[in-house]
Amino acid sequence: MTISAQRSFETGEPGASVLPGQLRVIKRNGTLVPYTDDKIAIAITKAFLAVEGNVAADSRRVYEQVALLTAAVGNTFKRRMPSGGTVHIEEIQDQVELALMRSGEQKVARAYVIYREERARLRDAGVAKPHPTLTVTMGDGTRMPLDLGRLEGLVASACEGLTGVEPGDIIEETLRNLYDGVKESDLVTTxxxxxxxHIEQEPNYTYVTARLLMDQLRSEALSFLGLAEHATYEEMSELYPQALPVYLKKGVExxxxxxxxxxxFDLAKIADALKPSxxxxxxxxxxQTLYDRYFLHHRDVxxxxxxxxxxxxxxxLxxxxxxxxxxxxxxxxxxxxxxxxxxxxxxxxxxTLRPQLSSCYLTTVPDDLYxxxxxxxDNAMLSKWAGGLGNDWTPVxxxxxxxxxxxxxxxxxxxFLKVANDTAVAVNQGGKRKGAVCAYLETWHLDIEEFLELRKNTGDDRRRTHDMNTANWVPDLFMQRVFEDGDWTLFSPSxxxxxxxxxxxEFAARYTEYERLAAEGKHRLFKKMKAQDIWRKMLSMLFETGHPWITFKDVCNLRSPQQHVGVVHSSNLCTEIxxxxxxxEIAVCNLGSINLVNHVTPAGLDTAKLERTVKTAVRMLDNVIDINYYAVEQARNSNLRHRPVGLGIMGFQxxxxxxxxxxxxxAAVAFADTSMEAVSYHAINASCELAKERGSYSTFEGSLWSQGIMPLDSLQKVIEARGGKFIEVDQSSTLDWDSLRQKVMSQGMRNSNVMAIAPTATISNICGVSQSIEPTYQNLYVKSNLSGEFTVVNPYxxxxxxARGLWDAVMVNDLKYYDGSVQNIDRIPDDLKALFATAFEVEPRWxxxxxxxxxxxxxxxxxxxLYISHASGKKLDITYRMAWYRGLKTTYYLRAIGATATEKSTISDGALNAVKAVVQETPAEFAEAAPVPLACSIDNPDCEACQ
Known part of the structure; x- marks a missing residue:
């Protein structure tokens, strides 16, 4: 039985009035609350769930049985006290237990009895029990004996319902690390x-740790709000509803x-919906991420x-x-x-007073000083309110x-890029995280060679941008010249x-015409070179510095629903917009992500739940556009005119x-296909339904949507533009797209764009899942970000x-020794080695x-x-050619790792074989890249582009 089952009896509406003649419940703390049948029903339902599993929730028998048992318990007290009266919580629980036994539900009753005994033990553990020797220094400087009972109760509560954790170990280690006179604030920290x-030995300790941290957070917040000095998790059922209006009033003050x-809002109704569980x-x-970076604070409280x-x-929202x-x-x-x-x-x-809710802004920089x-x-103003930036610099x-x-x-x-770089450093997103900007330049720009070197650590520092991201905006014609080993000419956009x-x-024809004019001497400023020479330098710099990223201009435009009203000149900070x-017009991206793992079962995708989630998510994203605070007028114009949103996914791994x-x-490729098809289908349908309710976006007519061209259909435009060559993309589908096409054409769309998959690193941390569409980085490692260092172990x-009897201390050592990889651990079966391959062990083609x-x-x-182990020029060349060939619009970071090994210093001696030294062989193509084998550290706490 779950903790919330028992607590359902112990909660009531704080401050709720009790009508004359109404039955009242005496809680353990002495307060009176009205008796309600719904709390009995919830508790009995959860008791059934504890025994029969989630299938019980859908069982008609269980539904009917719960109703009968609830009525039986209620009628017992109504017969005893027809005119109303008071009854203790323990009496109610006795009657629930008795009703379960009489109905023949012995297993459910037994689980309920065991749970009651466990709750009694936890309450006893929470009884004040002064430590014989240790004292605690309180906030006012006075000393009090350490309340060992509260400490034991906190740890026991934190471990409740979790397997593989030992409260006694934490208590013992805590006492061993305390000293007489320890500050009260340091007690929970210890x-x-x-x-x-213990997290590396047992992943469930991450929840224990979080629950202990939660006690500290409760004390800090509730003390500031004047509600309580301390509160247990169980007490939050009463305190959360009380805290909401007080918290809102304090925030307004x-x-x-x-x-x-x-x-x-009706705050009583809102407060009643809060779920302490x-x-x-x-x-x-x-x-810890929420606490450090998201929660409202006043003077660091x-x-x-x-x-x-x-x-x-x-x-x-x-x-x-x-x-x-x-x-x-x-x-x-x-x-x-x-x-x-x-x-x-x-x-x-x-x-808040300045609800800047959008994630990224895209701008085009004109070719004049003003x-x-x-x-x-504009960059500075947008960055001030926590917006990431993508700048198109090609016109300069x-x-x-x-x-x-x-x-x-x-x-x-x-x-000018140097100035933009320093502006991003100076205006650091409202003091919450580093300013972040990405500069885009088309591959035909005469400054492209110097642009490729912007992130190098050598050369004239006045012509380097160490803090800014950069990206190539690559036309298809350039890639075709690379494939055909042709020439390429660089021009000035002036x-x-x-x-x-x-x-x-149209680009290919006009570009070829400019090449002809240059050959005839009608253009003075140009440079002709082999396309593969530029391509090789692009890959070399990508390997050495992680930049510029490679993004593809033509496919972004050919498949854009909005090509009738403009051109896509760049992507955003993280290449998904x-x-x-x-x-x-400054383009605005309004982002949110579906947690995919919450919508799958071992049997497959839960499409019904996914549809519900997507429908609500699209509505939330559409609301962002009207509520949003716009620091720049061009952003308001663009966002209200086209209303684009970007619904993505996380937790794919x-x-x-x-x-x-x-x-x-x-099978993974097929799941990527079908899961995204479902998200796409329901997202488009949700936007279409919103159009019926709220009206279509203003530039809908003439868009691909208005022509019944869905994202899948737009692939044909790319195939035609490439002459049927240089592309190989699966075009299969499983859902009823014909009906949706007709619906969109007749009903419209609320949003010009609906989907985009963002990196999600920080919000994935909040949800405790793998970020975005990434493979697992390592199965055991230490993650660093702005909140500190955290041991991450793969719970799956x-x-x-x-399940196979293989998890022990030696296995933990093995994982440390092999940097979180399972591939060289002999006793792990091959099927698990395949399932738990890490990012650098997954071939890029997948x-x-x-x-x-x-x-x-x-x-x-x-x-x-893209993760590439033992990176070489050939590997990078194949991977990025494949990305273009497969019809991708953009790529993001290259995470490359060389064949080097380090001495292991945190493992038990003698338990493992020695490490064989491996020397990285630097490819001739990347001779300059040798000093930096890791292009972009996934653990870099300063890397806000992927936070």
Whole structure:
């Protein structure tokens, strides 16, 4: 039986009035609350679930039995006290137990009895029990004996319901690490530290650690709100509803929250929907991340708790809804269950005075001094409110180009990029995380060679941008020249400005014409070279510095639903957004992600639940557009005109574990296809339904949507543009797309774009799942981010090894020794080696193939990191050619690792074989790259592009 089953008897409406003649319940703390049948029904239902599993929830027999038992318990007291009266909680529980026995439900009754005994033991453990020698220094400087009973109760409660954890070990280690006079604030910290060291042996200790940390958070927040000095998890059933109005009022007083949160909602109804049990599902990393980076604070005191946080976000997103309370509760349930998570800016700012809820902004920088510095000013304003930036710099004239106004020569793009880089450092997203910007340049730009070197650590530092991301915006014609070993000509955009807005066959024709004019001497400023020489340098710099990323211009435009009103000139900070930009429009991406693992069972995808989640998520994302605070007017114009959103996924690797499918398999590629098809289908349908309710976006007519061209259909445009060559993409489908096409054409779309897969690193940490579409980085490692260092162990691997009797201390040592890899551990069976292969053990082709299957369903793009072990020029060449050949729109970080090994210093001596030294052989193509074998560290705490 679950903890919430028993607690259902012990909760009531705080402050609720008791009517004359009404039956009342005396709780253990002496308070009186009204007797209600629904709490009895919930507790009995959960008792059945504890015995029969989740199948009981759908059983008609169980439903009917619960109703009969609930009525039987209620009638017993109504017969005894027809005029009303009081009854103790223990009497109610006795009657529930008796009713279960009389009905013949012996197994359920037995589970209930055992649970009652366990709860009594926990309450006894919480009784004050002064330690004989240790004292604690309180906040006012006084000393009190250490309350050993409370310490034992906290640890016992933190371990409740978790297998493989030992409360006694934590208590013993905590006492061993305490000293006489320890500060009260350090007491829970010590317990947290003593619990977290066990995570590598047993993943469930991450929940123990989080629950102990939660006690510290409760004390901090509730003390600040004046509600309680300390509170147990069980007491939060009463305290959460009390805390909500107090917390909102405090936030408004401190000018952190929108006063409308206090006046626009029925707070009693909202408070009643809070679910304290949600606090129990956090991992240590997830809860610490929320505390450090998301919770509202005043003078470094966090006064926001997890369920208050999720409800604040939900209320902020429901502000403009007609039935605000119902929608806020619907949004809250989705967020607090981790079925869906909004993007970081939405979590930061929803419900605040400046609700900047959008994730990224895309701008085009014009070719004049006023426009250039205007774009840099826009960068600063957008970054201030936690927006990531993608800048299209292609229009800016190249080094040596003529400046008519001064009769001089241009210094090119690079000096301005240096200014943009330093602006991102100076304006650091409201002081919450580093400013982040990515500069894009087309491959025909005359400054492209210097652009490729911007992230190098050598050379003139005045022409380097160490803090800014960079990306190539590559036309198809260039890739064809690479394949055919042809020539490539670089131009200044001041001489051929129309190339910037052309793509496909029109670009190829015009570019070829400019080449002809240059050959005839009609262009002075150009450079002709082998396409493969540029390609080789692109890959070399990508290997050495992790930049520039490789993104593909033509496929982004040919498949854009909005090609009738503009051109996609770049992607965003993380390469998943493909929206139009111009001097009048700054594109805005509004992001959120479905937690895919919460929508699968071992039998497959739960399509019914997925449909419900997607429908609510799209509504939340559409609300962002109207509620959003816009620091720049061009962003408001663009967002309200086209209303794009980007619904993505995370937890893809977790879903594969549940399905028992290795990442490196045809089955995984097929699942990537079918799961994304389902997300796409339901997302498009949800936007179509919103159009019926709220109206279509203003530029719907003329879009691909209005022509009945779905994302899958737009692939044909790419095939035609490439002449049937240089592309190989699966075009199969399983759902009824014909009906949806007709519906969209007749009913419209609320949003110009609906899907994009973002990196999700931080929100995945919150939810405790693998980020985005990534394979597992390592099965055991230490993750570093701005919240500190956290031991991460793959719980699916641990559970699989436990099931086969293979999980022990030696296995932990083995995993450390082999850097989290299972491939060289002989006693692990081959099927588990395949299932738990890590990112660098998955061949890149599987990532590309899976991404290709997803991309056919997505109207925008996906942040696709590529992991390549023992990187060589040949491997990179094959991988990135394949990415283009498979129809991908963009790629993201290259994570390359060399064949080197380090001495192991944290394992038991003598238990393992010696490490064989391996020397990295640097490919001749990458001679410059030798000093930096790891292009971008996945654990880099300063890497905000993927946080």
């Amino acid at each position: 317990m947290v530290m003593c619990a977290r060291v 401190l000018e952190l929250l929108d006063p409308a949160l206090l006046t626009a 949600g606090d129990q599902q956090f991992t240590y990393l997830g809860l 966090r006064f926001e708790l997890p369920q208050l946080f999720f409800m604040r976000v939900a209320m902020g 429901a502000m403009n809804e007609k039935d605000r309370e119902a929608r806020a509760i619907e949004f809250y349930n989705l967020l607090s269950s981790f079925d869906y998570m909004a993007s970081t800016p939405t979590l930061f700012n929803a419900g 426009g250039i510095y205007g774009a840099i000013r 004239r190249a080094l040596g180009a003529y400046i008519k106004g001064t009769n001089g020569k241009s210094q090119g793009v690079v000096p 001489d051929c400005p129309d190339l910037h807005d052309l793509y496909g066959a 493909t929206l139009n930009t111009s001097k009048d 977790d879903a594969l574990y549940v399905l028992n499918v290795p990442y490196s398999s045809d 691997l641990v559970n699989a090894l436990k 990532m590309v193939d899976a991404a290709s299957r997803r991309q056919k369903w997505i109207d925008q793009a996906q942040s696709l990191n």
